[in-house]
Amino acid sequence: MAWSTREIAELAGTSLRAVRHYHDIGLLPEPERRSNGYKQYGVTHLMRLLRITKLVTLGFSLHQIADLGDGDEHPAEALRALDADLARQIEQRQRLRAELAEILGSGLATDLPSEFAGARKEFSEADRNFIAVIGRVLGKKERAAYAELLTDEARMESDDDFDALPADADETTRQELAERLAAEVRRLSEQFPAVKTLGAETTVGPRRYRETLDRAIGELYNPAQRDVMRRMRLIYPKENG
Amino acid sequence: MAWSTREIAELAGTSLRAVRHYHDIGLLPEPERRSNGYKQYGVTHLMRLLRITKLVTLGFSLHQIADLGDGDEHPAEALRALDADLARQIEQRQRLRAELAEILGSGLATDLPSEFAGARKEFSEADRNFIAVIGRVLGKKERAAYAELLTDEARMESDDDFDALPADADETTRQELAERLAAEVRRLSEQFPAVKTLGAETTVGPRRYRETLDRAIGELYNPAQRDVMRRMRLIYPKENG
DNA sequence: TTGCTCCTCACGTCACGTGAGGTGGC
DNA sequence: TTGCTCCTCACGTCACGTGAGGTGGC
Numbered sequence: 001m002a003w004s005t006r007e008i009a010e011l012a013g014t015s016l017r018a019v020r021h022y023h024d025i026g027l028l029p030e031p032e033r034r035s036n037g038y039k040q041y042g043v044t045h046l047m048r049l050l051r052i053t054k055l056v057t058l059g060f061s062l063h064q065i066a067d068l069g070d071g072d073e074h075p076a077e078a079l080r081a082l083d084a085d086l087a088r089q090i091e092q093r094q095r096l097r098a099e100l101a102e103i104l105g106s107g108l109a110t111d112l113p114s115e116f117a118g119a120r121k122e123f124s125e126a127d128r129n130f131i132a133v134i135g136r137v138l139g140k141k142e143r144a145a146y147a148e149l150l151t152d153e154a155r156m157e158s159d160d161d162f163d164a165l166p167a168d169a170d171e172t173t174r175q176e177l178a179e180r181l182a183a184e185v186r187r188l189s190e191q192f193p194a195v196k197t198l199g200a201e202t203t204v205g206p207r208r209y210r211e212t213l214d215r216a217i218g219e220l221y222n223p224a225q226r227d228v229m230r231r232m233r234l235i236y237p238k239e240n241g
Numbered sequence: 242m243a244w245s246t247r248e249i250a251e252l253a254g255t256s257l258r259a260v261r262h263y264h265d266i267g268l269l270p271e272p273e274r275r276s277n278g279y280k281q282y283g284v285t286h287l288m289r290l291l292r293i294t295k296l297v298t299l300g301f302s303l304h305q306i307a308d309l310g311d312g313d314e315h316p317a318e319a320l321r322a323l324d325a326d327l328a329r330q331i332e333q334r335q336r337l338r339a340e341l342a343e344i345l346g347s348g349l350a351t352d353l354p355s356e357f358a359g360a361r362k363e364f365s366e367a368d369r370n371f372i373a374v375i376g377r378v379l380g381k382k383e384r385a386a387y388a389e390l391l392t393d394e395a396r397m398e399s400d401d402d403f404d405a406l407p408a409d410a411d412e413t414t415r416q417e418l419a420e421r422l423a424a425e426v427r428r429l430s431e432q433f434p435a436v437k438t439l440g441a442e443t444t445v446g447p448r449r450y451r452e453t454l455d456r457a458i459g460e461l462y463n464p465a466q467r468d469v470m471r472r473m474r475l476i477y478p479k480e481n482g
Numbered sequence: 483t484t485g486c487t488c489c490t491c492a493c494g495t496c497a498c499g500t501g502a503g504g505t506g507g508c
Numbered sequence: 509t510t511g512c513t514c515c516t517c518a519c520g521t522c523a524c525g526t527g528a529g530g531t532g533g534c
Contacts, residue, residue, distance in 0.1 A: 002456070004514075011377060011445065011453065020516095021498055036506055038514055043460040047370050050377060051352040058351075059337055062497070074348055083341045086334045093327045093334075096300060100324045107315055110299075111292040129288050136252060136291060204252065212252065215243070219284040245488075261490095262524055277532055279488055303523070 002031070002040035012049045022052060027066055059086060115143055119150035124163040126220040133216045137209050139201035145194035152192075158184055167222035174224060178231035186236050243272070243281035253290045263293060268307055300327060356384055360391035365404040367461040374457045378450050380442035386435035393433075399425055408463035415465060419472035427477050 009019045022028035028048055031041045055065045059082055068075050099114045106117035113135040135143055158180045189195045202209040250260045263269035269289055272282045296306045300323055309316050340355045347358040354376040399421045430436045443450040
């Protein structure tokens with residue numbers, strides 16, 4: 001008597017359902033049946049199944065295996081293509097691991113681009129969100145420049161004051177803070193010339209870039225903070241965040 | 242006015258459908274709608290979406306992302322688990338590439354276990370099938386021993402005669418061939434002591450092992466060849482293939 | 483009126499896993 | 509009669525892709 005479905009599945013190291021699936025899609029011919037409907041497999045079926053499971057573990061899709069046919073020609077070209085594919089997958093995973101290492105090493109929030117891994121750590125939630133958004137719309141080079149700025153520059157007292165600014169801060173407080181921040185931005189612009197042109201290279205075009213930043217600012221900061229930003233721009237009329 | 246679905250999708254570098262999918266599974270809250278039913282996204286939605294897409298590209302499943310919650314705690318443990326997983330995936334792919342290299346280098350048929358990569362090449366189809374089957378049912382150590390035998394031993398004239406043996410070969414031819422083959426097997430048994438106990442360590446148990454080999458022999462070789470095998474066993478009474 | 487965007491079903495993909503419900507031989 | 513194996517539907521998984529069919533603002 002011949003093998004049952006469970007038996008060839010076990011001999012081939014696969015599952016009952018997998019064997020039936022290979023029948024369903026026409027990858028493995030169905031064997032003869034006994035009078036009660038039970039399937040009876042022979043060596044040729046086992047051979048075919050062994051080939052299938054081998055190719056599956058190597059990483060071929062069932063479609064590819066079907067295309068390879070049941071002949072015994074050596075599919076060198078397909079094997080090389082698969083190898084190249086595996087090489088790509090390995091590289092991609094290695095890049096991901098490098099990124100993970102950066103994130104883990106820096107304790108960087110997971111919603112920030114990993115270029116910012118080296119940045120000084122204490123952002124307010126609004127700042128973090130703002131940086132996440134700007135990080136998405138800036139082009140690669142500008143993002144790197146921005147990241148460099150955040151990495152080299154320590155947090156200043158004026159930053160704390162800005163974060164803590166209440167929505168109803170009075171006129172004098174706002175103007176004074178705007179002046180201190182403008183002085184800071186001026187200094188940064190000299191130290192990091194890229195800041196002057198920030199927004200020149202974006203992923204969404206200059207118009208969407210401006211719109212996006214404006215919307216982010218509108219939602220993330222309170223009226224007094226937004227007013228301080230406006231005043232800053234009057235004092236030091238350059239693009240800035 | 243706020244962002245449309247297409248707009249946040251583009252800002253986050255993902256697809257319209259992906260955003261809707263995140264809504265469907267409750268990963269991303271739906272925003273307010275305009276009177277015409279159009280969705281209007283704000284910065285908080287963009288932030289959430291950015292976090293999701295970032296974690297997706299790192300390799301988290303949507304379930305895992307849901308479990309991480311929308312808080313901004315640093316998911317260090319999850320990141321480390323993911324890293325370990327990526328390391329495993331890389332290793333597995335490297336093993337597959339090594340196996341592919343062996344197969345490609347040797348021109349080995351894809352239905353044979355790759356341990357047999359070094360084996361002498363000219364198997365008859367029946368032999369190849371038989372080796373594939375026995376390769377599956379032998380345990381790892383015995384498979385290695387068998388592979389070593391096939392690697393070191395050159396093909397003999399008697400092998401060719403056996404492959405070419407017609408189903409109606411006469412008595413004398415069979416007996417003579419059986420004697421030559423038995424002598425060969427005796428020599429091999431001395432050179433490779435593992436041959437004597439072949440079948441002791443199997444993946445399917447001794448009973449299924451014997452059954453499997455018998456069925457394979459029955460289907461792969463003609464009556465005269467099977468008779469020669471029987472005679473061999475009488476002359477040199479050891480397990481053999 | 484035409485073109486473009488938005489919307490909601492709802493089926494398709496891939497390689498099976500997992501019951502559901504029924505039959506056959508000991 | 510009970511337990512075990514075999515069978516055939518047929519839905520579920522995962523992260524969306526891809527139309528199908530309809531509406532709204534310029």
